[in-house]
Amino acid sequence: MKQTANLTGLLQRLLEHSRPLYSQGKVADYIPALAQVAPQQAAVAVATLDGKIFSAGAAQQNFSLQSISKIFGLVMAMNRLSDELWQRVHMEPSGQPFNSIVQLEWEQGIPRNPVINAGAILVADVLVSHYSASKTAFLTFLRRLTGVETIYADQQVYLSELEHGNRNAALAYLMKSFGNIEAEVPQVLEHYFHQCATAISCEQLARSLLFLANRGVQPLSNEIICSRRDAHRVNAILSTSGMYDQSGEFAFKVGLPAKSGVGGAIVAIVPQFGVIAAWSPPLNPYGNSVVAMQVISQLAEELGLSLF
Numbered sequence: 246m247k248q249t250a251n252l253t254g255l256l257q258r259l260l261e262h263s264r265p266l267y268s269q270g271k272v273a274d275y276i277p278a279l280a281q282v283a284p285q286q287a288a289v290a291v292a293t294l295d296g297k298i299f300s301a302g303a304a305q306q307n308f309s310l311q312s313i314s315k316i317f318g319l320v321m322a323m324n325r326l327s328d329e330l331w332q333r334v335h336m337e338p339s340g341q342p343f344n345s346i347v348q349l350e351w352e353q354g355i356p357r358n359p360v361i362n363a364g365a366i367l368v369a370d371v372l373v374s375h376y377s378a379s380k381t382a383f384l385t386f387l388r389r390l391t392g393v394e395t396i397y398a399d400q401q402v403y404l405s406e407l408e409h410g411n412r413n414a415a416l417a418y419l420m421k422s423f424g425n426i427e428a429e430v431p432q433v434l435e436h437y438f439h440q441c442a443t444a445i446s447c448e449q450l451a452r453s454l455l456f457l458a459n460r461g462v463q464p465l466s467n468e469i470i471c472s473r474r475d476a477h478r479v480n481a482i483l484s485t486s487g488m489y490d491q492s493g494e495f496a497f498k499v500g501l502p503a504k505s506g507v508g509g510a511i512v513a514i515v516p517q518f519g520v521i522a523a524w525s526p527p528l529n530p531y532g533n534s535v536v537a538m539q540v541i542s543q544l545a546e547e548l549g550l551s552l553f
């Protein structure tokens with residue numbers, strides 16, 4: 246049963262119980278700007294469809310959105326392209342690390358799904374090719390979803406990724422060699438790194454994705470963000486692939502569509518109820534935050550949120 250009475254107290258308790266897990270993870274350091282983030286920080290926020298927000302810890306502090314940006318990019322691309330998108334990127338779990346290259350060559354430059362790096366770079370190509378100023382369009386979309394006009398991309402993180410993005414560049418050039426990238430690769434990578442560098446807080450993130458828990462309609466403004474069918478499709482992809490090669494375990498333990506990012510955040514969609522966003526920088530070997538995983542798992546269990 247989904248109860249919100251005393252939810253703030255429950256969030257505080259779960260966060261405090263999970264903090265000892267800091268030491269079991271490691272802050273992402275392959276992007277030098279992210280390595281500078283203090284590890285011992287954590288937050289959780291729950292936004293509900295009736296407009297309430299509950300939180301604990303540093304829930305208004307900004308962190309790097311990283312791969313969670315893949316959700317927003319995908320929704321924008323689905324709003325621009327019809328089913329032809331699904332000929333250029335598939336919807337199967339990869340069972341591989343998020344930045345793996347091997348599968349992409351075997352499968353002729355068609356990424357397994359839009360939430361691994363290759364897939365998100367393909368989506369970035371769609372955005373660059375369909376918007377005159379795709380980076381601004383991305384920020385405008387997030388500002389509209391959060392109602393916060395000051396959402397921005399952190400320049401230091403953006404430049405750091407641009408400088409150290411060789412693996413993502415390799416994925417992009419490989420796809421280009423198969424004819425699956427239309428725009429010029431440097432422009433596509435710039436868009437991708439820029440969206441990953443978005444700075445956001447747990448409270449803002451939880452609010453921004455309420456439309457996925459509400460069949461495509463942002464409940465606070467009643468605005469249609471995507472079709473009901475596309476909200477279903479995004480949730481389906483997040484359920485099977487959002488936690489990379491730990492997606493099966495996450496479904497087994499938690500049973501909610503979810504997405505992680507190497508900034509340390511995880512967001513989980515609870516259809517017809519709301520959105521949970523948790524953040525803490527230390528990551529497990531799959532690139533998923535150890536504290537955020539634990540907080541979301543326990544919250545889902547306590548409130549009986551699993552879809553299964």
Ligand code: GLN
Pocket residue numbers: 311312313343344362406413438441505506507508532
């Ligand atoms: N910007 C990061 C990268 O491309 C995103 C990865 C992630 O958050 N899993 O490597």
